[in-house]
Amino acid sequence: MNEVTAFWILAAISVIGALVAVRKRNLVHGVFALLVFFAGLAGLFLLLLAEFIAVVQILVYAGAVGILILFAIMLTDRVTGKDAFRVTSRGSFWGAIIALAVFLVILLPTIREIPLIENATPKDMIVEQSSVKELGTKLIEPYIVTIEVLALLLTAALIGAVTAAQGGRASEKGENTE
Amino acid sequence: MNWELIGDILLATVPLLVIFPSMFALTTWVERKALARIQNRIGPNKVGVPLTPYGGNLSLFGLGQPAADGIKMLFKENIVPTGADRLFHLLAPILSLIPAMLVLCFLPLEFPWLNGEQNSVKAFMLDGAVIFFFAITGLNTLAVFMAGWASRNKYSLLGGMRAIAQMVSYEIPLVLSAVVVVMIVGSLNAAEIAEAQAGWNWYVFQPWGLAAFVIFFIAALAETNRSPFDLPEAESEIIAGYFTEYSGFKFALFFLGEYIAMFAISGLAVTLFLGAGGGPGVEALPWLKVIWFLAKVCILIGVMIWLRGTLPRLRVDQLMGFAWKFLLPLSILNIFIAGFAWHAKKANEGTAVSVIVWVAALIILYAAAKGLDHVNRAKVKPRTYQYGE
């Protein structure tokens, strides 16, 4: 059980999770597959020694985003979808072609560079101190403006989300009275 | 194969898997007894050790009850509703138990056989143990939703949705009240937090620590679906909530998961505010730390049971209002106050100054809580009744 086996297992988990999430007709199954994908990715982050990112991945994606999506699914209809209902959109064939093309375009430079980057072994940078502490200091020292802008963005997003969701309710009330 | 490593891992994890489930068994008995006594009943007192096959029973205050319950649960039929999603119905109880068991290893339980330098496994030495704890506890919500949705039952789904709304809302005050301690210690490491409180320097004795502890405890009650926040399983409204359709061993798993989560979150409260393993005599006898830790956890569990026997269940709107309008502002204010108090103390090291800071912080927090309470309290006028002539 070395790193390579772990990588292949985690890669398989995340790829299968993502595929099921994208293709599954049942939306709730899809969301849970998506969560499996997030968990697999968190495992990959751990493999890359980014433990804090892995925790944030679980906390934000599996904890918050997953639940948010579940709420959205429960608030809208068609959880499972009828059989007669088409899952794929009209241009799905061309979509698949484009996705494949993009994949090749991304892959080409990587494959060409393989002989170059193969030697790039990870630096032995196992931090003596807590890497979480390092990250915290970095966030405060050079990136304080980014953090503040991010906080502003999150607040704006929150207000926007509440307004968007509530505006619908007001118009719905109007519809009902007609 | 590194057999030594495997041995170390077993030494670190097996005690957790032995101690907490056995504590769970005892707690179910204690809870039934205590609730019965609170209601002036006797509680389970018959099941004990049978002396002969034909009667004669050493009842031992009904201590055999957990074993009897366990055996009953194991042998019950496993019923899955017709329309249920069979896979998710099976996965949900397992998924609810795994996070609860997993977070136990972040508690700074310093077993004597783990203190040696040669032992390489120290789960609680993980950097960011506190945030790991919250991240993994959050997964419990998904298991609850899974159970509610997979049962294909309206009551289950209602219970599941209630549980999600409640857990997401109360997770915020829970994390924000823990942030105070993390901020003061300057570390997310559970062992370092425990070390910072050595020698009666417990954070619950600080005004901000007390406020954070109270908020944390209330939020923990809600997070583990304990009374008075047990709306997801409110019997009088939605049968049993998300585990309406569960029977037998799956139900037992849910039950076990719920109680293990209670122990875990109480353990975190003890770590953050009640000095972890600190207590009289730990300097001389280091193994007392584990005993003290578990004793404190048991006391918190006892308070939870006591509260369950005392308080009636909240309404849904009261529940949400309490989280968002009372606990959230108070916990944010608490962070500010902790920061100011820390800086004031650092600036001038005098007993008088620290006393003034202490009192001022307490007064501000209490006044804020009182004000929030006043603002949020529903304006209920005394009712006037009219009777027909």
Add this chain to the structure above:
Amino acid sequence: MTLALHHYLILAAVLFCIGLLGAFSRRNAVVVLFSVEIMLNAANLNFIAFWRFGTNPELLHGPLFTLFTIAVAAAEVAVGLALVIAVYRHFRSVDLESLDTLKEE
């Protein structure tokens, strides 16, 4: 065989294209939203991999950028789902092909 950078890069490319495929080929707005999430996560994996195998890991650029991406993605999901719900309230559907009021009617 040892793990090298290109393993992670190819994995990230595969995940990104799965997300792209989902975004192109599904009709449900919620599914499209989480396809976008898959793409974002694939990009995050690239950031971390480049940080780990890159030249200056002690600067922690990769994790920091990933942290910011995750925060922005969370905001995006919140707004996106609010929009989905608003659209659902208005059209009684989250089917992207039926949201074509500009074309017909």
Add this chain to the structure above:
Amino acid sequence: MSLLGGGIFKGMAVTLRNFVGSYFDKERLTTKEYAWRTDDKLPERAGDYPKEEAEQLSDTTTVTHYSRNFPMLLHDEGEPMDTVRCVACQICERECPPQCIYIEKSKDKMERGGNKAQFYPATFDIDVSVCMSCQICVEVCPFDAIVMNSQFELSTPDRFGGLLLRRDDLLKSNDYYHKIHPEEAAARDKRIADEKAAKEAKKKAAEEAKKKAAEAKAKAEAEAKAKEEAESAEKPAEAPAPTHTDAKKEDNGE
């Protein structure tokens, strides 16, 4: 200005007082322990529990005189099926909220207790795994034929057949009823007796009234006759007696 959250502490003090008090003050305990049968030999398997009434009356079957769980059928003294009170009217079957009663009416009629011949239940099943012990069947029964039993040791190795109580399992004597619920049984018997007495009295009263009415009629007739006779002829003395006997004869003839 009250302490914030003071109400919670007040409540906790109350529960603490109850908790501690229940250990010292036996008067507080609202429930009583039921007697555990220690002298008898307990059956080894659930299916081996004694079915005889005498044994069912041991302490394990009757907790208190007020406990009840599932219905049973009553019969009076004598052979159970000869004296069963149920006439298979099926009111309880229709009223049962969870529909746990199944009755089949007999083809023939049977006379019991000197009453008019009636039907009797050929089949009377109660599925106690469905029954919710609501006692509605007891309330609606016009014949006092179904009452609540207090036997609770119904555990059985057969989940479906064993929990379906047949007619013969359900038949219990009125004496048994008196033993398990003495007050209720006495009240019920008294009511039945009273109703019977009242019915008899009513019948009697009706007869009396009829008799009186007949008498009055006869009297009036006689008086009218007498008047007539007095008016027409002067012989009124012997007239009433024969008319009275005539009226009685007429009454008997009806």
